[in-house]
Amino acid sequence: xxxxxxxxxxxxxxxxxxxxxxxxxxxxxxxxxxxxxxxxxxxxxxxxxxxxxxxxxxxxxxxxxxxxxxxxxxxxxxxxxxxxxxxxxxxxxxxxxxxxxxxxxxxxxxxxxxxxxxxxxxxxxxxxxxxxxxxxxxxxxxxxxxxxxxxxxxxxxxxxxxxxxxxxxxxxxxxxxxxxxxxxxxxxxxxxxxxxxxxxxxxxxxxxxxxxxxxxxxxxxxxxxxxxxxxxxxxxxxxxxxxxxxxxxxxxxxxxxxxxxxxxxxxxxxxxxxxxxxxxxxxxxxxxxxxxxxxxxxxxxxxxxxxxxxxxxxxxxxxxxxxxxxxxxxxxxxxxxxxxxxxxxxxxxxxxxxxxxxxxxxxxxxxxxxxxxxxxxxxxxxxxxxxxxxxxxxxxxxxxxxxxxxxxxxxxxxxxxxxxxxxxxxxxxxxxxxxxxxxxxxxxxxxxxxxxxxx
Numbered sequence: 001x002x003x004x005x006x007x008x009x010x011x012x013x014x015x016x017x018x019x020x021x022x023x024x025x026x027x028x029x030x031x032x033x034x035x036x037x038x039x040x041x042x043x044x045x046x047x048x049x050x051x052x053x054x055x056x057x058x059x060x061x062x063x064x065x066x067x068x069x070x071x072x073x074x075x076x077x078x079x080x081x082x083x084x085x086x087x088x089x090x091x092x093x094x095x096x097x098x099x100x101x102x103x104x105x106x107x108x109x110x111x112x113x114x115x116x117x118x119x120x121x122x123x124x125x126x127x128x129x130x131x132x133x134x135x136x137x138x139x140x141x142x143x144x145x146x147x148x149x150x151x152x153x154x155x156x157x158x159x160x161x162x163x164x165x166x167x168x169x170x171x172x173x174x175x176x177x178x179x180x181x182x183x184x185x186x187x188x189x190x191x192x193x194x195x196x197x198x199x200x201x202x203x204x205x206x207x208x209x210x211x212x213x214x215x216x217x218x219x220x221x222x223x224x225x226x227x228x229x230x231x232x233x234x235x236x237x238x239x240x241x242x243x244x245x246x247x248x249x250x251x252x253x254x255x256x257x258x259x260x261x262x263x264x265x266x267x268x269x270x271x272x273x274x275x276x277x278x279x280x281x282x283x284x285x286x287x288x289x290x291x292x293x294x295x296x297x298x299x300x301x302x303x304x305x306x307x308x309x310x311x312x313x314x315x316x317x318x319x320x321x322x323x324x325x326x327x328x329x330x331x332x333x334x335x336x337x338x339x340x341x342x343x344x345x346x347x348x349x350x351x352x353x354x355x356x357x358x359x360x361x362x363x364x365x366x367x368x369x370x371x372x373x374x375x376x377x378x379x380x381x382x383x384x385x386x387x388x389x390x391x392x393x394x395x396x397x398x399x400x401x402x403x404x405x406x407x408x409x410x411x412x413x414x415x416x417x418x419x420x421x422x423x424x425x426x427x428x429x430x431x432x433x434x435x436x437x438x439x440x441x442x443x444x445x446x447x448x449x450x451x452x453x454x455x
Contacts, residue, residue: 029395029405030222034230036238037210041405042225043217043391051122051218052392054114055129058213058400059206061186062108062179062330063244068198070150070186073106075199075207077146079113080104081138083131088142091128098124108180109329110400116389119219123228130232133212136203143196151192154185162264162441170270170335170439173258178249180330210238215396218388249274249331256437264443266318267340269349272333274435275426278326278411280402288326289415290422291334291430295322296373297365297423298336298356306336309356316344316352327401333437334430346440357431364424374416 032040061072082088095102100117102125115125158164168183175181186194214233216225252274278288298306299322306320317338324334340349385391395405 030226031405032226032229034209034234036234036236037208038229038233038236039213039399040226040229040233041213041215041395041399042220042222043215043388043395044220044222045217045388045391046219048388049119049219050116050388051119051216051220052114052116052388053122053125053129054112054215054392054396055133056110056112056213056215056396056400057207058110058211059202060107060109060111060329061182061184063206063242064179064182064186067190068194068202069182069190070184071194071198071202072111073185074147074150074191074194075202076104076106076111076113077150078138078143078199078203079132079136081136081142081146083135083137085131085135086128088138091132094128095125100125106184108184110396112396114389114392122216122220122225123232126228126232130236133207133209133233134236136207138196138199140196143199147191147194150185151188154188154191158183158185159188162260162262162443163268165262166260166268166270166439166441169258169260170272170437173256173439174272174274174333174437175331176250177247178331179247205242208239208241209233209236211241213396213399215392215399217392217395252435252437255433258437258439259442260439261442261444263446264441266342267346267443268338268441269317269340269346269353270335270337270439271350271353272335272437272439273431275324275332275334275430277328277330277332278403283407283410283414286414286418286422287426287429289411289418290426291324292326292415293370293373293418294423294427295324295334296377297360297369298322300373301376305356305360306353310338310349310352314352315341316349317341320353327398327403329401350438357427361424361428361431365420367420370418370420370423 028044030042030044032042034040059072061069064071080089080091082090086094092102095115095117098117098121100115100121102113102115104111104113113129115129117125158168171183172181185191214229216229275291276285276287278285296304298304299320306322310317310320318341320336320338322334322336325332336353338349338353340346385394394408398405398408
């Protein structure tokens with residue numbers, strides 16, 4: 001499963017149920033640490049007799065090296081190819097046999113595996129997941145088949161997708177040192193030259209209990225879960241992890257630009273600015289919270305500023321979106337992307353975006369506008385998190401970024417305290433040309449269209 005298709009927004013885990021606000025350590029959430037270094041977090045939710053079981057490894061594409069990009073995602077695929085006890089392809093069948101659903105996803109920051117089952121079947125899937133933490137066993141023939149599947153995935157989802165190509169080029173241009181410049185799925189040349197031993201080395205390096213967090217949410221008893229996790233995961237041996245050397249992104253000193261030519265119906269424009277993320281131990285930093293709210297001011301609802309001006313009034317673009325993830329392991333971008341309307345130029349679209357941003361910088365936003373946005377986001381996200389899987393996701397993504405589930409309440413309080421002046425200030429400070437990267441998709445005629453013209 002492609003991780004970069006799964007954008008885990010900060011807001012997914014920011015707005016906890018309102019009952020949480022009374023305590024920094026909710027009574028329904030329990031944390032345990034096994035002797036082998038594995039962390040266990042249990043969230044009780046007794047509304048339905050179901051359980052979500054997730055294993056998070058703090059190893060994603062940002063831990064890869066040049067020449068081995070995509071190996072984290074490749075190993076995710078290979079984790080379904082069997083152990084000494086479970087044959088290739090049997091894992092998914094066994095989960096389905098107990099009425100469960102399962103999948104996995106890889107991101108820049110982590111790799112996660114999950115199952116959701118009726119509560120009496122939890123031990124069945126836990127046994128399977130714990131087995132492949134330590135006993136993965138795939139042969140070269142299985143790898144050779146699966147790498148072809150992954151290369152086809154890259155062709156379909158990236159190389160034949162103009163939006164994906166644009167995003168890939170944008171990231172590679174924006175970042176010089178950070179491994180975020182590489183795509184999660186990997187560069188095609190690296191996939192072509194990857195061997196089974198590369199995936200095995202990745203598994204031996206990063207898949208260890210002392211690099212894993214197990215998150216279980218649902219209709220469970222925490223003490224019983226702890227005993228069950230001890231039984232199955234407690235036997236896994238810890239080992240020394242590779243040294244993670246810092247790859248600090250050097251300061252950007254002017255506009256970067258990249259032009260991508262690809263078959264498409266319309267031109268596309270992406271503008272990305274270097275901005276700070278929220279760092280563990282610095283939860284009082286107001287700027288990341290203000291940047292999150294800025295995304296909502298610009299694109300948080302149907303009549304938000306960019307959509308209202310660029311799509312409805314000026315009709316210079318067909319659609320526009322804003323993205324920012326304040327919780328991550330690496331450097332972040334504040335991204336505005338748009339698909340141009342027919343007959344409109346990139347220069348016109350960029351001018352309209354700049355004008356809208358400049359108006360916000362100069363005039364700011366009203367307290368009533370920001371309050372309305374906070375209420376809207378709060379209501380939407382509480383609704384989204386009304387599932388045991390959503391709760392497991394919020395905990396795991398938070399933990400992988402170096403935070404704790406215990407930080408959520410404080411993040412909520414900080415978000416609610418941000419003022420219009422602070423939102424205006426981050427726009428002025430960071431949405432400037434010095435840290436800007438511009439990517440443009442120049443649409444080319446499709447092969448079918450060229451064939452028609454030649455007749």
